[in-house]
Amino acid sequence: MTDTPVLLSLTNITKRFGPLIANNAISLDLHRGEILALLGENGAGKTTLMNILFGHYVQDEGDVLVLGDGGLAALPPGSPGAALKAGIGMVHQHFTLAENLSGLANIRLGTEPLLSFGREGDARAKVKRIIAESGLDVDLDRRVADLTVGEKQRIEILKALYRDAKVLILDEPTAVLTPQEAEGLFVVLRRLAANGLGVIFISHKLGEVLAVSHRILVLRGGTKAGELVTADADRRAIADLMVGKAVAEVVRIPALPGETLLEFDGVSLHAGGRQALSGVSLKLRAGEIVGLAGVSGNGQSGIAALISGLAVPTSGTMRLYGEAVAKASPRDFVMAGVARMPEDRQHDGVVGTMSVADNIAIEDVRSPAFSKMGLLDRKAMRERASAAIAGYDVRCPGPDAEARLLSGGNVQKLILARVLEREPRVILANQPTRGLDVGAQAEVHRRILAARDRGAAVLVISEDLDELFALADRFVVVHAGELSDAGPSEGLDRGTIGLMMAGQARPPVGIAS
Amino acid sequence: MSFRLEPREHASVGLKLTVSLAAGIVALLLVAIPVLSAGGSPIEAYGLMVQGAFGSMFALSETLNRATPLILTGLACAVAFRAKLWNIGAEGQLYIGALAAVCVGSGLLQLPPALMIPTVMIAGFLAGGLMMVIPTIIKQRFGADEVVITLLLNFVVILFIQMLVEGVLKDPLSMGWPQSVPLIAEAKLPKLLPRLRMHWGLIVGVVAALILWLMVRKTVLGFEIRAVGENKAAARFAGIPVDATMLKVALISGGLAGLAGVGEVAGVKGYLSADLSPGFGYSGIVVAMLAGLSPIGTVISAVFVAAVFVGADSMSRATGISSYIADLVVALSLLCVLVGSFFLRFRVKFERRQVGA
Amino acid sequence: MDALFDILGSANFWAAAIRIATPLIFGVLGALICERAGVLNLGIEGIFVAGAMAGWLAVYLGAGLWGGVLVAALAGALFGLLHAFLTVILGLSQHVSGIGITLLATSVSYFTYRTALPDVTSPPRIAAFQPLNIPGLSDLPFIGPALFQQTPLTFLALVFVVLVALVLYRTPLGLAIRAVGDNPASVEAQGLSVVGLRVGAVVAGSALMALGGAFLTMSAFDAFFFGMVNGRGWICIALVVFASWQPGKALLGALLFGAFDAFQIRLQAQIGQVVPGQVFLMLPYLLSIVALILVARRADYPRALLQPWTKGQRH
């Protein structure tokens, strides 16, 4: 692949945030038709590097050179406009879409003279052509707010292709995709690369990286830790390079299921004007992990809302420790010893502008542990936080640091510390490792397994089948608001589950009632 | 040469002082423009402003007297804004608080001052609070924006007050002038010093600020308010009763504005009329935001805003410049302090860097 | 009941409703543009005053009526620029800046008026815009007197409704404005300037607001008075929400408010002392609140409203 011309070249890029060196003299070349994977732990500097490349951030040192008509030329720093013009397209880690506009409008944005009537017809024709060539099928006229994450991502990629990008940067594109969607994305990327596009692909999922990339660049702590040709690389080597030391395997002992702690009995749920769940039955038993697979939007959020105490069944009964739950109250669930990890940890999990200590105490501020007669016991809160920081390896400046300054992985560890320290009897782990690096992922898995071994009943909701295989004792699949029966995970294969997620197969013999 | 902004984690006390001073100096320089355009001497005007605000016991009393309602409406806004409850209706709540004070304090109850004054204040607090609880419930039930509802309610309330003071509450001894029956002597807030308008409302305001400060920093309620204000979804998920917390905030916020109204009728005016407040409710927003929503800061910024107004107004009389200059000076000072707050949040870094070097 | 139908059925009533609505149409469109771009502009009340004063003064000093309109718009744009500088470029609180602008624009206007005309004791008059008489149209039954006997500024306001809708929904600029009010990152990522768009929108919106003020002194009346804006700016802030940030509904909202007001005036004059006059005056506000509650569930906020945005910052 290195025989094709260099499309893009970064030379000695350095970026500091105050005392922190986010990128330290990083250089890289990207060739035509090449898929380059960028790997690194959370906070290694991947997003920062890409933000510099695209002009969102201004580097302190170094240059971004892009192939133009007259050979490689430096881009003016800090100008997304210039980067776009030079043929760089970026799909951000957090989508940059105007949700009140249609997909087509988002694609057109900024491509036509502002003071004109625009050329919607031409634009539509061009996007249709690109869709036909790339296979990125999506309804262009729906409001982005109404699209699924997968569709939003396709819009993001179409945005880049519409501008005739030579280089496409994807920052953790699969973090929010289902396995099927991710697979679809890889097909598209391979096709685009074959047509000469250069792709930089950031991911924490080593399997994907190995499957799709030609070359791998690993960052660690802001510096380049190494560069590998994918064909010669293996999982272990990459993981060790990322973390700087060997990553320990998570070991799992067989489960010893006990009594049923949480039970859904013919539960239906209406939410947001539609039927989210219909006639769902499920038992969570002590000392057992149930893995819930499914394409997002099929009812997972309904189940999560019920177990979080945010909703009660419209019909049917939900029993906690044998007693029917009548009213929705997150508080009651917390008090009853249910640990809940929200799907969207930044949005529902932490109050970004409050401190780590506050966020760890938030479920419990009214308990005597943290307050007396309505007055906060700051000392106790801070002590608990310090213990959590040490015990769960939450990387942050200290208990008083604002939670917004933590990376996603560390926010997740903070939430783990908050909910697991209360020794919960029931645990809801909703997308527990989304976007986390391998090291952090292993840590979270270890904690969840430890809780199970202690006797907790756990429901893991995940779109990452690897994760479910690593954790679940039993498997259920949700499709269109209905649950399959929960069967043991031994002997299951991905293909069957994939088909069930797509609603195309009945449970095989392995998952029997 | 380009510049970029770096956020500051913390602003030192020294920096805060420097910035406040600089903002003050810039404001003074700007004030020179209208003063000169009206043919006055800026230097003289500055001196007269300081004198008018602080130059005598009388001036000081007037400044503090004007600061009193501003402290309370400022606190009303500060506590609500912390919870992201955008209460723009402090003006109306002030009037409703004053109305409640008149209802219970003009003879309906006959109690000694030690009981009467607290009764009047509680009535004003509850009435003002209710006036904010209603839009909050509307917001929770129907999703209607509280900014707009509270804003519109200000107009409704003032008309309602006009109706009452021309109607059922009208003082038969007022010779037809639309004003309410007066408070009885027992219900009036005592003056702090004889012959000066400064009254006990000031103490109420300062104590309220201290209580709020304690509440924000030390209490579970303060914690929950912060959480709800900063991230409602996360607060709800963590089991904080969001709606109930909002209602408590609404009650406190409206209640404080109501207390401001009580102070004006019971401490200054003695009766209710539709011109009780020259916009204290709206100024409260400014006072609270200048203080960065800090309760103690609110006291300081209320005194600042009051001093600027009283000083500039007095200066206009001493120099013969149009009295509209007082509001102009307040506006300029406000904007300068606002710009100053920018430098507390960001460090401006100038840098030279070549492209493609 | 009969009185009610008499009122609603008269062309003069609808003419009054449109007249009363005109300054609100300008104001609500201006506020809409600012808010669509993500900036709340509470400076509107003061910008109304500035527009009323500047436009009137310009005409008084001989600039001609359309010259006055231009001056008013410029005055509004100037205060808009200040608001944009404070809120968009420096990212300061939109609430405080807005109220500061209202205070500043109002006091500067009053101070200027008094300093420029120190000795007037009766407000000087100008020759204001007169109702048009469009041959054919103005003579149409009902529609004619209601719609076609208005002053040019009313027509300008209606033209702006169409224009703003056209720009917002039919041009790339409108696309960008709607996008920047929803998610500034979407605009930045497509190579457009968030700051440029927002500053532009606030300046343009403020210029429009000022025309609402100018209507008061140059069309509805022919002199400038202290306090004559009388809360009309604040009404616009409410109407924008009612209108769900859409120009068409903004027009509807302004007309509805104008109709309430015209109605209350007529009712007050006819019914007399059955109920106190203030009840009638409350009517437009109370009905606005009711209307807001009814539309609230469907209102679609610009998601980035009130959110400052700084380049190179995490948001």
Place this chain on the structure above:
Amino acid sequence: QDLTKVAAIWTVPVEQQWASRLHNALIAAKDRGEIDYVYSENISNTDYERVMREYAEQGVALIVGEAFGVEQPARAVASEYPEISFLMGSSLPPVAPNFATFDNFIHEPSYLTGIVAGLKTESNKIGMVGGYAIPEVNRLMNAFKAGALSVNPDVKFSVSFINSWYDPPKAKEAAFAMVDAGADILYAERFGVSDAAKERGILAIGNVIDTSADYPGTILASALWHGEPMIDKAIADVKAGSFTASDYGIYAFMEYGGSSAVYDEALAGADAVAAAKAKEAEILAKTFVVEIDDSEPTSTQ
């Protein structure tokens, strides 16, 4: 020679009709070289006491203003500065030694303009637009109504208050509404009403100030207030050291020249003017007294 220093404190801008009458009289006195005149306008009632004290501290000889919203504090200030003379618009009695009061008692010419309007109306519908329903406004409207009814018992009045002192566009709308409802004469208590009358080609009655030149062919008659007799008397009293806490309101009565009615005879017709003039003579001769009625006027149907 040291000029007598006079300060005025207005709760409204000096353009407001009421204040402008006194403001003008004070400016005239200043232009004559009799006094040194300073003023503060648009002072809210909350600030009123402070402003009074500030002028008192400056050592002015006479303070003119409005105590309506601040009766008690104004008297308190006056009692603390016995050497200063206070001449305040007030609904309450004067207080010795230095707190004199006044009000705009121009109900007499208002009654006379009512006579003209009553005789002149053809539709028998008269519209009245006021700012706020306060005694100062009510008494003039009531006198006007009484005057009209005295010559034409069939007249119906529609009354509305716009709840603002300075919203001419709104006053104009209120006036339009009355024209639409059939009024052919408008009582113009506020700016904006005569504009509506002129625009619709009907007639208007002026109040407090003479605006007939601004609205040619529109102003049928006006009840004018003249501040000069009272202001000049007060200044003379202060200069002479004879200022007492009396009711200066009487200087607004016609007999002192404090108010007058003017007519546009071309519009009103000789008969109507004659009728009014006859009544005027009776008033001056004290054979007829116009009743002072401060209650809120209402529409009649």
